[in-house]
């Protein structure tokens with residue numbers, strides 16, 4: 001589902017944030033990405049949703065070679081891949097329903113089907129009763145639920161999350177993890193960068209550790225492995 005072959009990312013300021021990364025993530029996997037600050041986790045993840053392009057090497061997501069992807073093909077990628085951020089990135093002037101509906105890359109669907117699709121994903125994240133609320137009327141956990149609903153509304157094969165519980169209290173973080181697990185159970189591949197040691201050590205998954213732009217550890221059912 002996700003392949004990287006010898007990927008190097010050198011930023012214009014000379015920093016090498018990926019220094020020859022190769023990885024193969026299969027359909028249906030749930031992968032944590034861990035490592036110290038500045039290790040290259042966000043860069044690794046940004047390369048997957050084409051927020052950054054590699055300096056060299058190959059990135060293939062759901063059969064699409066991102067290094068060869070034309071700008072007009074980006075909507076195609078969006079349908080295969082949802083993204084969830086630490087700071088939610090909801091649109092403040094749109095309500096819950098609109099935030100989710102807005103991300104829908106519509107392909108000849110009638111309004112009734114669209115409405116059903118949006119309500120189905122809001123139901124899955126437990127927010128069906130708050131469709132008319134605006135982001136600033138919601139708790140952090142609720143905002144993240146909306147962001148997750150938005151990320152899956154196109155029924156993507158892959159969901160990428162960059163520290164999705166980083167701004168949430170522990171209890172809310174566990175609730176958000178339950179939603180990711182449910183999405184994974186339904187067959188979606190999940191890649192999640194996280195600093196949450198307790199979650200990684202409790203909900204055991206594949207753990208990829210990055211340091212200095214390199215994968216230094218890749219263990220199924222591994223632990224967090226850092227002191228902080």
Ligand code: ADP
Nearest residue numbers: 011013015017036037038039040041042043044
């Ligand atoms: P992490 O997510 O593990 O904290 P990042 O991928 O954000 O790591 O950063 C890896 C390295 O790349 C760091 O040294 C960081 O300062 C640098 N970096 C990240 N983004 C940029 C950028 N847009 N321009 C220049 N350097 C960057």
Ligand code: ADP
Nearest residue numbers: 078079081082083084089091102103150151154
């Ligand atoms: P952009 O303004 O970057 O072109 P769009 O207008 O296509 O974005 O999307 C509107 C909003 O929906 C943006 O906030 C964007 O982050 C979000 N979005 C679109 N596609 C996805 C996706 N596959 N996963 C998560 N969020 C998405």
